[in-house]
Amino acid sequence: MTLKLHCFGESGNSYKAALALELSGLDWEPVKVDFFGGQTRGEAFRADVNVMGEAPVLVDGEVKLTQSGVIQQYISDKTGKLGGAPEEKYEVLRWVLWDNHKLSSIAGMTRFLMNFLPEQHRSADVIGFNQGRLKAAYTVLDAHLDGREFIVGRNVTNADISCCGYLFYPEPFGFDRADWPNIDRWLSNLQGLEGWKHPYDLMPGSPADRA
Template identity: 60%
Template sequence: MVMKLHCFGESGNAYKCALALELAGEPWEPVHVDFFRGATRAPAFRALNVMGEVPVLEDGETVLTQSGAILDYISTVTGKLGGKLAADRREVLRWILFDTQKVSGMAGPLRFQMNFLPEEKRDPAVAAFLSGRLHSALKIMETHLADREWLVGDGVTIADCACCGYLYYDEDFTFDRVQYPAIDAWLSRLSALPGWKHPYELMTRAFPG
């Protein structure tokens, strides 16, 4: 039985996992979550996952949430994308945590604010706050990537899958690749890998359009 990923196209956190599965060459099956119609608040979904989060990975009896934990699982099970050296493992975890707190952790809510929240609920002060924090984190990534091909070690890892989670989306969230040449080159390097696909190619969109 192949792994199932409960996901929807707009979720960058789900994309990280879908991308890692593709890059690892692991067969998987998307289970569409109708997020904008409240699917994550339904009792069946809450029974699967008390945190009410997307994505959820199901692999037989194993049910996991939090994209960083799912990435760790995919890497462990497939033996891929975890870095070559033992010392890489801790660096991979560090970048996944950095992403969770400061890159995707800011880009996700910011993109939601600017694109998916009903207009009357949007707040420019909140968007400005999130954007300021996102760009502080992007500057650190830009510095780190200035003289490296990948975030950790000398090959692609789940740390790259994590940190790029929101960065291929076209909706405006104040991120412009042109402003970050090292990040731009790294995103091009990633999207040139065999198996890479854009989030909307891997997962069905949920936003009512």
């Protein structure tokens, strides 16, 4: 049975689920969420799909899961892939949680504020504050990746897929690969994986649609 992922191209959190599905080799198809038309903020979406009002949502028959980190765990449980070795499970979860707390959450919001929110609603203080927090996160990740090909162990895991969620997007939010050599090399490693695709090639929806 084909898994369905409710997602949209601009969402780095959706990308984490889509990339995990693609790299694990599962049969899946995207269902476009009309985020920019307000779908996730509507009562119907909250009542029927996700009380949290967020994408992605994975549907596998009777199973419906939300939160990208949960979907990643489900994919690993189902396929045996991307979870790392058994003794690495806490280390993989550690970086998924750190990413949700310190990296993707702030990167996604800052990218939204700088690119998708109407200019008159943007606050330079808020953007600057969040870029400062992002710089601290890049510093942690770049230091950890010194001498490593992937975040945990020797192969790609959900830790990598979580942390890279927003880092391939072209829209500016205060991240330049050239500033972070270890992160840059690691992102190239991910791009070199068989099956890797850019978010705008993997999911429907991109800023070009609304131009």
